[in-house]
Amino acid sequence: MPENPYKSIPAKLLDVIEESGTIKTFVLKPERPILFEAGQFIEMAVPGVGEAPFTPSSSPAVSEKMDVTVMRVGKITEVLHDLSPGAMLGLRGPLGKPYPVDTEFKGKEILVIGGGVGLAPLRSLLYALLDRIDTYKKVVVRFGARSPQDIIYKDLMKKWTTNSPMDFVISVDADDTGKWKGPVGMVTTIMDDLPINISDAVAVVCGPPIMMKFATLKLLELGYADSRIYLSMEKNMSCGIGKCGHCRLGPYFVCEDGPVMTYDKIKNYEAIWD
Numbered sequence: 001m002p003e004n005p006y007k008s009i010p011a012k013l014l015d016v017i018e019e020s021g022t023i024k025t026f027v028l029k030p031e032r033p034i035l036f037e038a039g040q041f042i043e044m045a046v047p048g049v050g051e052a053p054f055t056p057s058s059s060p061a062v063s064e065k066m067d068v069t070v071m072r073v074g075k076i077t078e079v080l081h082d083l084s085p086g087a088m089l090g091l092r093g094p095l096g097k098p099y100p101v102d103t104e105f106k107g108k109e110i111l112v113i114g115g116g117v118g119l120a121p122l123r124s125l126l127y128a129l130l131d132r133i134d135t136y137k138k139v140v141v142r143f144g145a146r147s148p149q150d151i152i153y154k155d156l157m158k159k160w161t162t163n164s165p166m167d168f169v170i171s172v173d174a175d176d177t178g179k180w181k182g183p184v185g186m187v188t189t190i191m192d193d194l195p196i197n198i199s200d201a202v203a204v205v206c207g208p209p210i211m212m213k214f215a216t217l218k219l220l221e222l223g224y225a226d227s228r229i230y231l232s233m234e235k236n237m238s239c240g241i242g243k244c245g246h247c248r249l250g251p252y253f254v255c256e257d258g259p260v261m262t263y264d265k266i267k268n269y270e271a272i273w274d
């Protein structure tokens with residue numbers, strides 16, 4: 001008999017890492033390994049409250065543990081943020097379509113544009129790209145945070161922006177510390193003069209809807225083809241498996257047809273940036 005698709009795999013919370021005032025990373029050990037590809041998501045069950053979708057932030061090459069980085073925004077994430085190591089959660093997945101890191105991305109220049117908590121799902125993509133770095137012409141990352149204090153994974157970001165095979169620049173909307181040495185301004189302000197040959201490149205955009213909208217418009221202005229812009233769509237979801245219709249966007253169920261979708265497929269639907 002096929003396995004019940006709504007059944008979660010029990011997972012023990014091993015560690016909780018405070019990333020910023022509102023963001024924590026939960027290190028989980030599932031009862032059996034969960035193999036996922038960058039861009040796919042899981043439904044996380046928090047006992048007594050419900051389930052919510054999150055994208056793992058750890059490397060897809062590591063299956064025995066999984067990091068999930070969560071911003072506190074409402075009912076489920078509030079309860080999650082109060083949990084301590086030892087708590088039991090449930091994980092259902094992996095669900096949805098991943099980034100085509102071994103197919104469409106191969107041999108290309110990869111531009112990754114991120115904002116805010118979008119760095120969480122992007123971290124697992126960047127680990128996957130680094131694992132295959134020789135199969136790409138180059139990887140360029142431009143990331144925007146509200147302020148230096150809002151930058152998550154601080155030690156890793158220091159390493160990736162100073163000593164990695166990626167060309168990685170972070171900007172902040174405003175410097176509330178007086179110590180920021182990088183660019184100040186929205187992420188779109190560091191998208192001019194990109195060291196990218198657009199005709200040979202694909203672009204990935206992940207972050208809050210408003211940031212995704214303006215970053216995508218900027219990419220179009222720069223000359224990127226619609227079909228080469230990969231968006232990570234975070235629509236409201238429930239079942240995660242194409243049954244309930246909560247995540248509908250035009251003819252698509254984002255949970256099954258996405259969450260990674262190219263702009264050409266969805267650009268004409270009004271709810272794209274909601």
Ligand SMILES: Cc1cc2nc3c(=O)[nH]c(=O)nc-3n(C[C@H](O)[C@H](O)[C@H](O)COP(=O)(O)OP(=O)(O)OC[C@H]3O[C@@H](n4cnc5c(N)ncnc54)[C@H](O)[C@@H]3O)c2cc1C
Nearest residue numbers: 041052053054055070071073074075076077234235236237
């Ligand atoms: C594919 C996918 C991957 C995601 N990955 C991450 C991640 O890695 N880290 C992270 O912090 N968040 C991620 N999210 C968003 C996360 O699912 C929501 O923040 C969470 O469901 C909110 O639950 P809540 O009960 O705490 O909030 P609620 O009390 O339900 O609502 C609080 C606010 O969050 C919004 N919201 C509620 N549910 C969702 C939802 N399913 N998607 C988007 N917004 C929602 C509501 O509109 C409201 O503004 C992802 C969402 C999707 C669809």
Ligand code: FES
Nearest residue numbers: 238240244245255
């Ligand atoms: S979340 Fe139920 S159909 Fe997509």
